[in-house]
Amino acid sequence: MTSETAAAAGFSPAALGAELNREDGLMLYRDMVLGRRFEDKCAEMYYRGKMFGFVHLYNGQEAIATGVIKAMKAQHDWFCSTYRDHVHALSAGVPAREVMSELFGKETGCSKGRGGSMHLFSKEHHLLGGYAFIGEGIPVALGAAFTSRYKRDALGDSSSNAITAAFFGDGTCNIGQFFECLNMASLWKLPIIFVVENNKWAIGMAHHRATSDTEIWRKASAFGMAGEEVDGMDVLAVRAATQRALERARAGEGPTLLECLTYRFRGHSLADPDELRDPEEKAFWAQRDPIKQFSALLLNQGKATAEDLAAIDAEIDVEVRDSVEFALAAPEPNPDELTRYIWAED
Numbered sequence: 233m234t235s236e237t238a239a240a241a242g243f244s245p246a247a248l249g250a251e252l253n254r255e256d257g258l259m260l261y262r263d264m265v266l267g268r269r270f271e272d273k274c275a276e277m278y279y280r281g282k283m284f285g286f287v288h289l290y291n292g293q294e295a296i297a298t299g300v301i302k303a304m305k306a307q308h309d310w311f312c313s314t315y316r317d318h319v320h321a322l323s324a325g326v327p328a329r330e331v332m333s334e335l336f337g338k339e340t341g342c343s344k345g346r347g348g349s350m351h352l353f354s355k356e357h358h359l360l361g362g363y364a365f366i367g368e369g370i371p372v373a374l375g376a377a378f379t380s381r382y383k384r385d386a387l388g389d390s391s392s393n394a395i396t397a398a399f400f401g402d403g404t405c406n407i408g409q410f411f412e413c414l415n416m417a418s419l420w421k422l423p424i425i426f427v428v429e430n431n432k433w434a435i436g437m438a439h440h441r442a443t444s445d446t447e448i449w450r451k452a453s454a455f456g457m458a459g460e461e462v463d464g465m466d467v468l469a470v471r472a473a474t475q476r477a478l479e480r481a482r483a484g485e486g487p488t489l490l491e492c493l494t495y496r497f498r499g500h501s502l503a504d505p506d507e508l509r510d511p512e513e514k515a516f517w518a519q520r521d522p523i524k525q526f527s528a529l530l531l532n533q534g535k536a537t538a539e540d541l542a543a544i545d546a547e548i549d550v551e552v553r554d555s556v557e558f559a560l561a562a563p564e565p566n567p568d569e570l571t572r573y574i575w576a577e578d
Contacts, residue, residue, distance in 0.1 A: 252468065257535040258544065260467050263302060264294040264523050265548050267319035270328060273552045274318065274335060278502045282560070283335055287349045290319040292465075292497035295522035296429050297323040299470025300397055300490075303478065310358045310380075310396040312373035315350040316429075316496075317362030320399060325357045332555035338562035344573060345565040366400065367409040370426070373398035374413045377424035377487075395423040395481045397474075403434025405448050414489065418455040421486035425477045428491040429464065435500045436508045452489035464492030465520045468529075495520075 271289040278287050290297070293316075301311060301323040313320040321331050326342050334341025335349050342354045350364040360376060363369040376396040383392035404410055405428060417424050428448050432439045440446050452459025458480060462473040470492055477488035495517035499506030530536040 252533070252535060254535045257530050258540065260298055260302060260471075261523070261526060261530060261536070261541065262544050262548065263298040263323055264467065264526065265545060266322055266328070266551070267294045267297060268523055269545075269548050269552050270318060270322060270331070270555070273556060274332075275498070275502060277335075277556065283349075284337075285348050285350075286315070287335070287502045288316040288500065289498050289502065290316050290496070292517065292521070293429055293431060293494045294319060295467035295470050295526070296399075296427065296464050296492045296494060299467045299492075300399075300425070300427055300474045303471045303474040304395065304397060307356070307358055309394050310360055310373070310376040312360045312369035312376070312396065312398045313352065313362040314366070314369060314400055314404075314429075315362055315364050316401075317350065317352045320362075321352045321354065321357075321359055324354070324359045326352065326354045326359060328551055328555035329558045330354070332552075332559040333562050336559040336562070337564070338559055339565045340558070340562040346573060360396075366404040367407045370398050370400060370404070370409050370413045373424060374417060374422065377417065377422040378420065380423055381420065393423070393482055395425065395478060397425045397427055399427045399429060401434060402428060402430040402432070402439045402448060403437070403442070404428075405451065406443060411451075414451070414455045414457065414487070417487040418457040421484060423481035424487045425474065425481065426487060426489045428489070429494055430491055431494050431496045433496070433500070433509065435504075447491070449489055449491035457487050457489060458485075459489040459491070461491045461493065464494030465517075465522045465525065467522055467526050497521075 267290060271291050274283065274287055274289060277283040297319045306325050311320060311324050318331055321342065322328060330340065330342040331352060334343050334345065334347055334352055337345045337348060339345050342352055347353060350362050353359060353361045360372050361369060373396045380392050380394040383389040414426065430439065430448060434442060447461065449459040449461040460473050463469045473490055477490055480486065480488060497518065527541055531538065
């Protein structure tokens with residue numbers, strides 16, 4: 233496939249210039265498909281009355297979780313999520329069974345059934361939590377980044393080079409914690425990547441109606457840190473930007489504010505009828521589906537065949553169905569342990 237043909241097909245410069253081997257390509261594809269199929273199954277379970285509470289799905293934004301987290305070191309680097317956290321957890325390596333169990337409030341969930349959809353946590357997989365209120369996870373992520381720097385500089389642990397990724401949405405970028413944490417991270421050159429998932433809408437408020445400067449990445453300059461805007465529907469563009477941020481952080485050059493332009497394909501939550509967004513706007517972004525774009529790239533570059541991708545899809549469907557069956561059969565938390573996991577000794 234020539235570069236001219238690829239460009240005409242809609243592939244980005246980042247995708248065209250990326251050095252991608254077959255193994256990495258299939259890994260990235262698998263991770264995005266897992267996120268999408270898992271969320272679709274969550275919607276099914278919710279509407280069937282099997283899942284309760286608020287459930288915020290990630291459909292359309294998969295390239296960000298995959299592009300960022302899969303560029304980082306599993307069980308070494310750290311991650312902080314939001315209330316839209318299922319796919320972040322899956323990309324970080326939390327088993328689908330544990331994530332689905334948590335959504336059903338079962339003891340086998342990654343938060344032992346205490347957290348539900350918005351409060352996924354896994355110490356083993358370095359997932360520092362999902363947070364129901366916007367911005368709550370940013371100071372936690374900052375603390376993790378400070379710990380990494382403190383262990384190296386104050387305690388002399390030369391192996392301490394973990395980096396933290398803090399995920400949050402465009403609506404979070406107008407609150408105090410965002411600015412305070414950017415300031416501290418830059419002041420102390422902490423190894424952290426602030427990942428803005430700008431999906432254009434904060435619940436029902438359009439981004440341009442609530443923000444004086446809609447280009448969030450430019451706010452980095454006020455704190456003397458690197459800032460970058462990237463196509464959040466292009467997994468290779470996100471991965472490349474993340475790799476640049478990782479290089480800066482591991483070199484001691486401090487944080488990066490990474491704004492990923494994306495779009496959610498469903499309403500704010502499954503309780504949202506999604507009547508505020510223009511149908512033409514939704515149709516435009518649907519044409520930029522990150523999974524469809526990436527699968528087309530893999531096929532056109534000869535990194536995968538249609539049979540390869542179909543086999544992955546089938547494998548993911550089995551994994552997701554298994555997670556539901558496991559969660560439905562799993563035990564409820566023991567009422568006698570209501571106050572467990574509150575104190576540090578537990």
